[in-house]
């Protein structure tokens with residue numbers, strides 16, 4: 076009998092551990108390979124380009140992390156000021172353009188603090204020591220004899236040298252070959268002169284309406300452009316006519332056989348002109364929600380799905396106490412800022428092409444565009460603007476290329492401002508997933524069997540990011556974004572967790588928390604149901620089944636129970652409570668209790684309070700961490716209460732925000748958050764953790780009320 | 794055609810008299826603090842004041858506002874007698890409301906109009922007046938507290954925005 080490798084064995088033997096990095100490395104050198112999102116690891120030398128002392132005696136920090144509303148600029152500013160021993164106002168943080176610093180990895184995955192705190196702390200310490208050594212030399216003494224006041228160096232004989240005198244007209248940058256190595260342990264310095272929390276960067280500009288975003292860019296001669304959009308997903312353009320548009324309303328037209336666009340002097344004339352374009356489209360087989368549902372149907376046994384997340388040697392029993400099938404729809408990012416970009420071509424080289432955009436990955440945008448136009452990366456500069464809501468949506472290159480194409484055609488700078496329908500129809504979305512969970516517990520309430528199989532559209536190896544041939548290659552690989560958060564935090568005697576990725580006819584991609592939000596929702600729904608099935612309190616059941624290595628999660632549960640005064644599900648005629656918890660990316664722990672009022676007659680429900688205990692290790696900037704958690708809690712609420720996207724008549728079901736409902740202030744509950752900081756726990760991310768528990772806590776409250784688990788999102792009670 | 798924006802008379806071409814005021818403000822007058830979020834009145838990012846009342850600028854045209862006073866986020870602080878920020882802007886800073894910040898000009902304009910009319914709004918007043926201003930970052934809890942703080946900090950005489 077021939078030795079046939081099953082797909083699983085092939086995968087593990089060929090070393091395709093299926094990270095973006097592996098794939099990129101495997102195929103690099105091949106000219107067909109598209110630019111891929113920036114995942115390169117940092118080197119020490121990169122970090123040396125981030126910080127400098129300017130001639131005016133202030134420090135400039137070229138942040139390798141993009142400000143997308145997570146408050147990272149102000150948090151890193153606080154760290155730098157603390158390490159340098161200066162005031163916050165002495166540190167200026169900028170989003171550098173791509174020519175200023177070495178390529179940094181994209182701002183995704185809540186990694187800014189986890190991965191960047193240490194190098195930023197270190198370069199600040201090295202800067203501080205280097206400056207002290209230089210000052211000592213100029214003051215004719217040794218570094219230990221020099222005191223630093225925050226503005227100037229003072230030698231023991233009283234002579235003084237200010238920071239600007241030290242710089243003497245030229246910026247001081249660190250030279251990696253000369254710099255001393257920071258030897259101190261990376262512990263926070265006491266910094267009594269600094270506030271304990273700082274608000275998001277440029278808050279004064281935000282509240283007064285100063286220009287900050289890509290759409291706010293004004294340039295001499297700036298025109299406005301847009302592409303004609305297909306009436307259905309996957310439709311191809313067969314003919315276009317611009318003839319109906321008055322000549323003076325249009326500055327340039329673009330047609331490359333596949334797509335058509337135009338450029339007009341103003342945004343309003345552009346909108347009018349777009350209406351007058353006549354285009355005919357050929358629709359192939361239109362995408363269809365029924366077909367999507369069928370492709371996600373879990374027909375095979377869990378053990379036969381493509382990728383194994385975890386399995387014990389003993390397989391879980393087929394006969395289970397609970398058997399749930401959970402269905403989770405597409406979801407949109409729905410950032411309030413629709414994507415926008417400005418492009419300008421220059422006659423001179425270097426830079427040939429300038430791009431202004433709000434992106435989570437300026438370097439990816441640069442390489443994608445350079446590749447498209449056959450330019451070297453040096454010939455393209457991307458100026459990062461503040462992002463009006465990222466949540467994973469600004470990780471690819473779309474509107475930037477459109478602006479560059481139209482600007483080239485129009486021979487003038489062009490702004491492309493996506494419309495709201497563009498966001499829904501041209502953007503990418505959280506893929507839908509289907510989960511089947513079978514689980515059992517013994518008579519003393521210990522989890523014995525856990526079987527979780529799921530199917531989902533792609534998150535990382537998505538059609539939004541790669542050409543068709545590459546999708547085919549990566550279809551064999553397990554998508555780490557889909558798998559995120561599928562591990563069971565609880566100990567089970569026998570467990571099996573596996574999944575298959577399914578190629579969607581809709582562009583899918585990373586959405587806040589990637590797979591963790593749907594996966595943990597499913598886990599926590601099933602755990603709650605199993606507790607009910609056994610007649611046990613869901614808090615006690617969770618605590619009893621969490622293994623000692625997750626004691627930080629137990630601590631969150633205990634704390635949230637205490638803060639919310641948990642006495643069980645406390646179901647009344649009009650209200651109920653629910654609890655849920657989770658671990659994000661193996662490092663951040665969170666537990667949430669939801670209080671929900673329900674009107675039995677109308678089926679309407681209102682979340683009145685979310686209580687959260689959150690452990691992301693040492694907290695650098697508590698107020699911004701809280702802000703991130705508040706946002707996450709609301710995202711979890713939206714996910715279970717109202718957010719849903721589907722394919723209807725060959726299009727995504729929403730064009731405007733009225734068709735896709737994100738939470739409003741009227742939905743927003745009271746929130747209380749406790750940050751738990753275990754001693755010596757390294758600081759980690761807070762940007763995507765609480766979402767894994769808040770939705771499930773709400774759904775579990777509703778389930779306590781109705782007596783039925785929530786198996787379909789969003790929740791519909793009638 | 795003349796329109797009055799932030800206390801200044803500005804000329805706009807008759808040809809754009811019926812264009813969305815949002816784009817006239819942003820592209821013709823350079824007032825980019827007023828944001829585009831949907832263009833159809835469903836997000837609130839483009840909120841401005843017309844005679845002190847909150848109005849969606851994407852649903853308004855220059856000809857609608859001839860003879861009326863328009864205030865945008867850039868001019869809001871000047872509607873208070875004191876130097877510095879408007880009490881609502883001040884409260885927004887104190888409560889560190891913004892995350893990405895994109896929706897916040899609209900939130901602030903709606904909140905300032907609400908307080909001008911109702912100096913001590915209840916939670917349900919806030920829900921009713923502010924639920925057309927979407928914030929995807931989920932800053933609602935802070936918006937609520939900042940409005941209440943601004944209500945406490947606003948002496949009654951400064952509650953007449955742009956009047």
Ligand code: FES
Nearest residue numbers: 830832834837851
């Ligand atoms: S842009 Fe006017 S309401 Fe959204």
Ligand code: FES
Nearest residue numbers: 893894928929930
């Ligand atoms: S602060 Fe980002 S949308 Fe409101």
